[in-house]
Amino acid sequence: MQMIVWAAQGTGFTFLMTTAGAAMVFIFRKQMNEGIQRIFLGxxxxxxxxxxIWSLLLPAIEKASANGGIGWIPAAGGFVLGAVFLIVLDALLPTLYPKLQQQGEGIVSRKSSALLVWAVTLHNIPEGMAVGLSFAMAAGQAGNDAAFSAAIALAAGIGIQNFPEGAAVSLPLLQSGHSPLRAFLYGSMSGIVEPVFGVLVVLAAGAVEPLMPWLLSFAAGAMMYVVIEELIPQVHREVRVNPGMLGALGGFLIMMILDVALG
Incomplete structure (x- = not known):
């Protein structure tokens, strides 16, 4: 029982950080010029x-190698499966939900924003599982302060990283025509899977642990598909200094620093 409580507390913090990032929609105006929209998409x-790279593929390779396997096999296999899943989803969404074919109020299409929510949600699942497992291991080693400190550090690191991710989901949703409240709710709910799967993984730790490299790389493949297929084409324009490119460089730099500095 203690394992479940600790896992719920750790992943609850990461979910709250995603929610805090999603709340950025209440700070920015609903109508923005095209350059600002491109910065947010970038x-x-x-x-x-x-x-x-840093939250998914590298940990997948490390976990597979630590388990005695060949690191690149689950990383590459899961990556391909994640990309294929999003390709199929991309093809099915307009048929299942015709309204997604409509263009948003800005440069962000509704289909792109829907795929963005899917990709970030999938990415949060293995992260929540990793935090849940770390707290479960700490609870199983009563008196081991090092294990507990490591679990707290992991939750803090992922939580801080979740703040820009929550904003990265909700702000494009706002620009695709959703109300600030709806954009906030979608952005926040992309993180609710962390406490859900963080607790579930504690209940089935033995069965799930070997699959973690595949789950991490699956989420990476899904995210990269959205970036290449939807986000980059929408921010690209034949201009000397593309604000979307500057936004992409800034987002990459911030996330890289957070991932490396916070482990």
Whole structure:
């Protein structure tokens, strides 16, 4: 029981940080000029590229190698599966939800924003599982302060990283025509999977642990598909200094620093 409580507390913090990031929609105006919209889209792309590398693919390779496997196999296999999943979803969404074919009020399409929510939500699932497992291990080693400190550090690191991710989801949603409240709720709910799967993984730790490299790389493939197929094409224009490019560089830089500095 203690394992579940600790896992819920750790992943609850990461979810609250996603919610705080999503709340950025209440600070910015609903109508923005095209250059600002491109910065937000570029920022989301940069955040997702950095998260795919440092939060997902590198940990997947490390975990697979630590388990005695060949690191690149689950990283590459999961990456391909994640990309294929988003390709299929991209093809099905306009049929299942015709309204997604409508263009948003700005440069952000509704379909792009829907895929963005899917990709970030998928990315948050293995992160929540990693935090849940770390607290479960700490609870199983009563008196081991080092294990507990490591679990807290992991939750803090992922939580801080979740702040720009929450903003990266909600701000493009705002620009695609959603109300600030709806954009906030979607951005916040992209993180609710962390406490849900953080607790579930404690209940099935033995079965899930070997699959973590595949789950992490699956999420990376999904995120990279959205970046390449949806976000980058929408921010690209034949201009000398593209504000979307500057946003992408800034988002990548911020997320890289957070991932490396916070472990």
């Amino acid at each position: 920022f989301a792309a940069g955040v997702m590229i950095a998260a795919s």
